[in-house]
Amino acid sequence: MSAQAQMRALLDQLMGTARDGDESRQRVKFTDERVCKSHLLNCCPHDILSGTRMDLGECSKIHDLALRADYEIASKERDLFFELDAVDHLESFIADCDRRTELAKKRLAETQEEISAEVAAKAEKVHELNEEIGKLLAKAEQLGAEGNVDEAQKVLQEVEKVRTKKKDAEEEYRNSMPASSFQQQKLRVCEVCSAYLGLHDNDRRLADHFGGKLHLGFIQIREKLEQLKKTVLDKQERRNQERLKRREEREREERMRKRTRSRSRERRRSRSRDRERERERRRRRSRSSSKDRRKSRSRSRDRERRRRHRSRSRSQSRPRREHSHRSSRDRLNGRAESRRSGDRESGEL
Incomplete structure (x- = not known):
């Protein structure tokens, strides 16, 4: 890659698709289905294994460092859960690799000479030590390259x-x-990258394998897969906790609303009972007032009747008294006249 291309890639990675105001590049968003989500998370096997004997060629989906920069900016603000797509992609790739490893083991078992379990265990021990030597040599070379x-x-x-x-x-x-059997190359399949390893491989061969781009690339892919799985689990757990928290908040709010509605209903009932009691008191007062008025009217009518009766009685008794008075006077006058007449007659005699 030329220096100019490297600068463009660096600017894309830092500033995203909008760095030059190129609208044609902005038409494809990082959320587009055509964009490789593993590339956005920097774990696409097509990128990692590029240039190895297991080079997968160009990915069928879009790879763009600017889109990765856009994703990294957006992922700081919200969870996009692209890890799920990347996990599916890497799991499928690793599953294919593991199938190739098992197939290679099966072919070795068919072609290599049968040995006893004890001899096989000793051969396995040599392979394990070879693997440890290869990893340590690769680590030493890396530390030396870094200046340590x-x-x-x-x-x-x-x-x-x-x-x-x-x-x-x-x-x-x-x-x-037997010595003849020992001289035969005993192969073993690498559990990481499915490459063949010899029992008698020298240190240089082991260092080249365990420090090589293919083996380290598979380690990177497998480690990235485990990391993504953990990230997905953590996000799902956090999402479940947030969902549970929101549900608890909704339930708490619903309980509060129910209590509020219950209190409101109770207050309405209480006010209704108070109004009913007030109406009842008014009705009782009204009935009492009506009774009092009726009693008052009845007493008034009774008084009026008595008054009228007395008035009629007085009206009727007055002529009788006058007649009685006149009769008494007449009788008295008659008696006096009789006495006077008697006296006159006695004098004449």
Whole structure:
């Protein structure tokens, strides 16, 4: 890649698709189905294994560093859950790799000479020590390239210790089987990248394998897959907790609304009862007032009747008294007249 292309890629990675105001690039969003979500998360096997003997070629989906920059900016503001797509992609790829590994093991079992379980265990021990030596040598080379010379020397000292263990393991393995069989190359399939490893591979071959781009690429993919799985689980757990919290808040709000409605209904009932009691008191007062008025009217009518009766009685009794008075006077006058007449008659005699 030229220096100019590297600068463009760096600007894309830093500023995204809008760095030049190019509308044609902005038409494709990072959320588009055509965009590789594994690329956005920097774990697409097509990128990682590029240039190895297992180069997968160009990815069928869009790879763009500017879109990755857009995604990284957007992912800081909200969860997009692109990890789910990446997990599905990487799981499918690793499953294919594991199938190839099992198939290679099966072919080796069919082609290599049968050995006893004891000899197989000793051969496996040699393979394990070879793998440890290869990893340590690759680590020492990496530390040396980074300038950590002291750390690299410590790792090389560990390599010497493992080499001693390997020499002893090879001696045990050689003594457990015929010399003709020992000279045959015993192969083993690498559990990480499914490549073949020889029992008698030298340190350089082991270092090249375990420090090579293919093996390290598969390690990166497998580690990224485990990391994404953990991220997905954490996000799902956090999402479930948030959903549970929202549900609890809704339930609490609903309980509060129910209590509020219950209190409102109780207050309405209380006010209704108060109004009913007030109406009842008014009705009782009204009935009492009506009774009092009726009693008052009745008493008034009784008084009026008595008054009228007395008035009629007085009216009727007055002529009788006058007649009685006149009769009494007449009788008195008659008696007086009779006496006077008697007196006159007595005088004449």
